Amino acid sequence: MFDLEDFRADTRAWLEENCPASMREPAREDADRCWGGRNPQFKSEDQRLWMERMAERGWTAPEWPTEYGGGGLSKEQAKILREEMGRIHARSPLDSFGIWMIGPALLKYGSEALKKQHLPPIVRGEIRWCQGYSEPGAGSDLAGLQTRAIDHGDHYIVNGQKIWTSYANKADWCFCLVRTDPDAKKQLGISLVLFDMATPGVETRPIKLISGASPFCETFLTDVRVEKSQLVGEENKGWTYAKYLLTHEREMISGMGRTASGDKALWELVADAAGMDADGKLDDPMLRTDVARWDLDAMAFALTSERINAEAKAGQGVGAASAMLKYYGTELNKRRYELAIAAEGADAMVWEGQAHKGGALPRAWLRTKANSIEGGTTEVQLNIISKNILGLG
Amino acid sequence: MFDLEDFRADTRAWLEENCPASMREPAREDADRCWGGRNPQFKSEDQRLWMERMAERGWTAPEWPTEYGGGGLSKEQAKILREEMGRIHARSPLDSFGIWMIGPALLKYGSEALKKQHLPPIVRGEIRWCQGYSEPGAGSDLAGLQTRAIDHGDHYIVNGQKIWTSYANKADWCFCLVRTDPDAKKQLGISLVLFDMATPGVETRPIKLISGASPFCETFLTDVRVEKSQLVGEENKGWTYAKYLLTHEREMISGMGRTASGDKALWELVADAAGMDADGKLDDPMLRTDVARWDLDAMAFALTSERINAEAKAGQGVGAASAMLKYYGTELNKRRYELAIAAEGADAMVWEGQAHKGGALPRAWLRTKANSIEGGTTEVQLNIISKNILGLG
């Protein structure tokens, strides 16, 4: 108990000293986020400093063991770190699919050699990762993947095509699902392999989205050589690791409803845009009705996320709760942005113009439409709930 | 044109003279409706008079041919009659499954002998009919019916059980679907037969509903003798006639949304219950939002019913439109009553008490819950739309 209080005091003091002032406000656009990598793009010197200082302490991955470069913090310490960062509104020093996704999978399933090779550069922000999962035409049917890896003794030769690979054009390495046994039943012939995006035969093409951004790519793999040493876990067991990663992804996406409500409250945004009446109520009573119903759901949802986390810690969790959180959280976030653009009216419709921040709001609104598609569609989550929780069908 | 205007003038004069004053206000409870039959129950002498006078002119079934006792009116004349009755708020002189359902089916598919036998007593309100369709455990799967009719030369012997037979305990005759060929595929072995409810072996048991009323029965058929002369159309073609009747029923039920909005408007009821503010708006802005959205849908739905009728007359109709009207109309009516009880608050919750008309509102509210089940569930209508109109699946 005393140790934790000491830790809090030390952390607070260190953050006060080391977190640059400009890193103490929320990221407003993509360039405000630091993704690291071989050719890192820093918007400012402060951004670089902040990442390097945190990485040095392993605090970009606070709970990873120190032997792999992590912070080696206990759950309680990590929570204190988050709280103290929250207190000064410190920005995340490093956004990383390495930290969020492949890192945890390697810690759980990877060989010692793979951990030693890959985890420290992830913590230091030196290698940026992307995920090779979905394939064209497969959609939610992930297990139907066709990318083939042919065994050549010490290496595989991989051919195929991936789609929706986030920032593949900016990533250094890829964790990729491939079919190693074409004769096995769907899920049973899949393996998880890692390769450098600079390997000959890897090509990427950004996909332009309706929001105008291109965060995703098509990735073409033509006779790509992947060393067997880069196989995660066992051959043909990749589906197990994939499911673990998917659950992680789902939780990340379902957090969106919450993150959003952690920003400026929707009602404040609506009040700014639509005004308040003399009684201190939102000026448009019908909009107020809709905002209030959203707000209720958002608060009840935030409490539900907390409750389910707390129950999981207390060992009381229902399985498959992540499907429920993913479903509800993403639908909430879509509703939030529909209400936001309704409140902002014509201002929210401006795509390019001198004012209105380059169409940030309509682009963000359009972006939310993917929430209920990526990481398992809403329909897939509802199937999971009805089958795994309710036992229907 | 002149003829129609003359007809209108004559009709108006006749109604003025013959429609008793007490029949010029809406039916408030079931006893206000006249169902006729062998043992008719008239709430008042006016009610009897009104039915008899209208029946004498055939105006209980205005468009049926005069040779079967009907009014022999053209569509235009019938419309004028409806308008003129509406003008003085004249009540329907006779509610009758004979007029609504089996009558039109007989006109379309019945033999001359059957029409001659059954139609005139229907017009005169002398015979009350019920419908033997659903069977226990079958639900929406009407074609799976099990009631057997065994051929005995000039008659059938019928055994089986029916459920949801409306007012079977008060009806004189039944139009009933039976299986005449047990080896044929589901729909192909069904026939439509008519029998007197007084036939030995016919027993009825009312089903108590959540509203407290018992408008439906279970009907048990044990070795019931049905003359072959009472077979409608051809043997084993009953499914065709059943579908015709079902469409009729569906349209009748989908009319509910409209009928309801033809009564006192929902908003007036809400205004009476919840009050208006100084600006002349409903006092509860959230209730006003919900009422207005319902009201919009109800008006758009009423226009849609009109449009589809008009298109059908102009030969432009989409088939299967009745599924859409049934679906939307019944869901609207359910919403209407949810809003009505919300507005009335605790008053709407009173089931038995000195005031509040014996729980009329909560009983009516509970009754609406069957709208989306009877005559083909909402789910069945949505299936019909998606398959027959949208070509899905």
Next chain:
Amino acid sequence: MVNLVLDDDARMLKDSAERFMADKLPVKELRRVRDAEDADGFSRDAWAEMAAMGFAGALIPEEFGGAGMGHVAMGLVMEAAGRNLSPSPLFATAVLGVSAVTLAGSEAQKADILPRVAEGKLLLALAVDEFRRHRPSQVDTEATPAGDGYTLRGAKLNVADGHVADRIVVSAKTPDGAVGLFLVESGAAGLEVERTVMVDSRNAAILRFEGTPAVALGDVGAGAGALAQVLDIGAAHLSAELLGLSLEAFERTVAYINERKQFGVIIGTFQSLQHRAAHLFAEIELVKSAVLAALSALDEGSERTPLLVSLAKAKAAQVADLATNEGIQMHGGVGMTDEYDIGLYMKRARPAAQMLGDERFHTDRFATLRGY
């Protein structure tokens, strides 16, 4: 930060409350009192057993003979009652009446009333509403000083268990315009009680006061503040009841569609029903959290209590509507018959959702408390 996980004690209580309600006060019992047109509307024997179990005095401090269990614990009892549609004086007496006396009563009044309530020997009721929809600010009933006490003139509606209560707590306006709480004895002069049977087969009363003698419950000036707390407590426990009711209606419906066949197929395999059921599951999960948060906030005396109570009541009311509507629709024709229980769940859902403020009342209050 409210507590969102039940500890072991709470989980044991939850089990025993659920067992008690399922054994002693199942839906069958509601049918029995309904069909017998029982004058009380509940079994006094069962109430005695509930007192023995500690439920009657769950919210009564130990010093006055109660169990002092707190709101999270009592909420579990209410949830179990909701699951079984158990008819009893639990809500009117042990939640509303007890809270009013505990929060507003003088020491002498507490010592007089609470131990007898805990023993199951005294029934209470709270008379607040004067309009068909919950409008706590509308108080036209007048309390005029008379001797040591007051006389009341006015009328109250929708008083749960008003027909059997031995003591009735009444909100009324004093000559200076302030709202206070007053105590009336059953059978008092000038008190007219009109019993009303509600759609859920429970009883509510219309009370008319025509110069009815009453005494102040504690300090008249503190009545309005206490009443506001009592209304929050009541709304939170109705939310717990609605949660139990929704859960049970949902579970019965899922079980039904998982058995029932149509066109030769189990209807629970139809994807449209599955998705609707899955959505309803998610909504009920939200209600669970909101109800627990509201009850925890009451126990902790959190200043966010009114906000969380309105959250719980609005959400519980909305979801109970959905759960019972879907319940009947998915049951199909049999859902409309009195023989099946699902209709009884719908008939309880609406009055419980309306009492002390419906979905719209609490959504509006939530928005106002949030600052917009």
Next chain:
Amino acid sequence: MVNLVLDDDARMLKDSAERFMADKLPVKELRRVRDAEDADGFSRDAWAEMAAMGFAGALIPEEFGGAGMGHVAMGLVMEAAGRNLSPSPLFATAVLGVSAVTLAGSEAQKADILPRVAEGKLLLALAVDEFRRHRPSQVDTEATPAGDGYTLRGAKLNVADGHVADRIVVSAKTPDGAVGLFLVESGAAGLEVERTVMVDSRNAAILRFEGTPAVALGDVGAGAGALAQVLDIGAAHLSAELLGLSLEAFERTVAYINERKQFGVIIGTFQSLQHRAAHLFAEIELVKSAVLAALSALDEGSERTPLLVSLAKAKAAQVADLATNEGIQMHGGVGMTDEYDIGLYMKRARPAAQMLGDERFHTDRFATLRGY
């Protein structure tokens, strides 16, 4: 009783409008002007063809060189434009501008302006909004008498085609506080035009008037009445556009799910998608009726016009949201790509739904007109 069935003439027009838009102004054309960053935002050649087809002058009386087709007929052209997301001055010039000049203009102004519009040689715009949400009652722009005319001071937002209009009809307040309509020429002194590209790749402008010379459009005193009618006309035609857009988005989505396979199965066979599609079908049927009723009412000069227009706009806006949201969700990942058209339907749905009053604005107005 409004007319709800199209006669043969109307059906022929519908066919030819649909053929024209699909041939000459398909979605591809919107992509072309967008990607070329076309300064006008539409093809002037295509507009000349539309003029030749009679679309530019559809609402212009025959005496002024138009086709005098009426609103039901023009609504069919708007619906076809909605189906194809056709970029053209149809709405700003041929609906808003023409209606304003026809209803408010003097005979001389009509004779000057309308024939040239019908020939496709003059473009118009209507400048009303001063706030980000449609609030027609908020008019702070001031018109001060100056010589034979007026000078304008103020600013207008969200002026569709304001960047290309040759003449702009502006609502402004005269010194006596009344709202009138004024005519400003493009390039007038003290007129600043800031072009803005909207989410639907169309153009709207912010106009600033700093002592800009203007003339009254007809009789200043009659301006407010005419403006109210023009706003209803505009809202009705936007509803028609939203109907076409919703129908096309819906039909493309149904076609897509009827082809697309997942887990080896056509996804259109999944019942949950079927039921959602069937529901959307029903909603679009309601929009059809509401739009036709509003346009018929305009043609008939019915006093129910404002009510029916608000019905149509509220319902069309609500259903266009649903149709495009479901469209993207049912398309899945590809729906999020710029390559597929369905996203463009969503991007047009929102500004068309918001312009001249969104779902809430018209629901509120509907309720007020109904009397509550």
